[in-house]
Amino acid sequence: MLASKFVAKTVASSRCWTRFASTSAAPxxxxxxxxGGGAAGLAVSSTLSEKLGKDEVAVIEPSAAHYQQPLFTFVGGGLKDFKETFRPTADVVSPEAHWINQAAAEIDPDNNTVTLADGSKVSYEYLVVAAGIELDFSGIKGLQETIGKNGVASNYSPKYVxxxxxxxxxxKEGNALFTMPATPIKCAGAPQKIAYxxxxxxxxxxxRDKVTVNYYTALGKIFAVDKYADAMNAVAKSRNINVNLFHDLVEVDGAAKKATFKLLGTGPKAGETLSVPYEFxxxxxxxKPxxxxxxxxxxxxxxxVDVNQHTxxxxxxxxxxxxxxxxxLPTxxxxxxxxxxxxxxxxxxxxQIRGTDAPSAEYNGYTSCPLVTGKHKLVLAEFSGYTGAPHExxxxxxxxxHAFSYWLTAEALPEIYWKxxxxxxxxxxxxxxKFANPTGAN
Known part of the structure; x- marks a missing residue:
């Protein structure tokens, strides 16, 4: 059964799926x-709806299902069941908040309104935008026509994972290709994790002796932070995985099983294209935004959304x-x-809402990218995207x-995510x- 049909059936069968959905009597x-009702939006709305009171907070989210997207790599690698990755949105929105089950169509900051997909407007005193980023399958010629068939898949979509x-x-044999685009993306380590x-x-x-594994990235490094780039280059070399830098996928011919890359950078072949046959x-x-x-x-x-990177x-x-x-935020x-x-x-x-003069809290660019390299093996990259310094x-x-890093990512963090x-x-x-690394080692 296709993932989308499975999700629709499961969500529709939830007894409480419309519990918080918008109605004609909604404020x-x-x-x-x-x-946005993703991880970022819910982390904010759950707390603030409790602080501000019943129905003082609205969450605009069109999807009936909420996905724990970090688990998609494990699903694509055959290590987790797809059922573990999602819950009905109604089950994860705070009962103190009001869920508007529509997409946002327009934001008018001068008049403090958001226009919904049905043309209606809702107004706010304060607005938090946590809408995520859009997957642009149409940005690669031929991809929409062949994704989900002809050996072409993507862990980034619940429909195709x-x-x-x-x-x-x-x-059985041939080329297995794994790609990383030139645009900003979510979870920038995921394109190579599935290769491992x-x-x-x-x-x-x-x-393995009959299959050539190739990783093509449009970027000039396998990973942005040198410490982890060195580690991932070593992993790739030890597995005989070919890393190709400055290669941007621009076209897929599913019928012919051929992928075409544009060469980026400043080298003598920059601007040229390269076609590679594939089996997978x-x-x-x-x-894109x-x-x-x-x-x-x-x-x-x-x-x-143009915000101060610290506040x-x-x-x-x-x-x-x-x-x-x-x-x-540049991280x-x-x-x-x-x-x-x-x-x-x-x-x-x-x-701000309470009118206090407390000094602003500041975000230091912290982020983490757990790089799965195999069953029970994982490189746990933690760093500041602002400085590039490891922050382990x-x-x-x-x-x-490390096996502990794998267990933490595959078993502990999913529980922390939901609960x-x-x-x-x-x-x-x-x-x-401060307890696990008091000296700031590594």
Missing amino acids: SSYKLIVV QKTYEFLQNV LADELFREKGI LHVTPPM FDFIKKSKIANAAGF LQHNKYANIYSLGDCSS SKTAAAAAAQSAVLKQNLLN TFFFNQANE SMLKGTWNGPSSIR
Whole structure:
């Protein structure tokens, strides 16, 4: 059964799926509106709805299902069941908040209103934008026509993530390709994680000598932070995975099973294209800001919500904040980053609402990218996206593959996600770090 049908059936059967959905009698004005019911939006709305009171906070979110997206890599690698990745949105929105089950279509910051997909308007005193980022499958020629078939899959979409493992199991020989685009994306480590899991699967099946594993990235490094880039280059080399820098996927011919890359950078072949036959192709699609943000007055030139990188407050509109993937914060777009950002945003916004003179809390760019390299093996990258400096929670060198790091990511963090982060009580590992790594080692 296709993932979308499975989700629709499961969510529709939930006894409480419409519990908080918008109705004709819903309020049209709120103290706070949060645009987005993903990890970042719920981390904020759950706390602030309790602080501000019943139905003072509205969450605008069109999806009936909430996905724990970090688990998609494990699903694509055959290590987790897809059922573990989602819950009905009604079950994860705070009962103190009002869920508006629509998409946002327009933000008017001058009049403090959000226009919904049905054309109606809701007004706010304060606004938090946590809408995420849009997968742009149309940004690669031919991809929309072939994704989900012809050996082409993507762990980034709940619709196609189960196809990844299905297609990997069908591989007997040939080229297995894994791509990373030139645009900003969420979870920038995921494009290569599935390559390591595929390599392991091919070895277990005894066909690794018949399969060439190629990782193509449009960027000039395998990972942004040197410490972890060195580690991942070593892992790739030890597995005989070919790393190709400055290669941007621009076209997929599913019928011919051919992928075409444009060569970037400043080398002698920059601007040329290269076509590669494949048996399996995992595509990380380009990503972009949603149009309703990009076309609004709250966006910067790149289309992201223009906020102060330390306080998360908008640079022009003082009653607007943003966090997560749709924000202009110059750090990696991960759930770990959103958790740390949510703590800063909530403190600053509450101080503003209450009119206190407390000094602003500041976000230091912390983010984390758990790089799965195999069953029970993982490099746990933690760093500041602002400085590039490692910011590790544990006393051991997290650039080394470690079974504990795998267990933490595969088993502990999913529980923390559902039971704490979405309820607004998980602000990242800063409170743990002072005990687990008191000397700031590594």
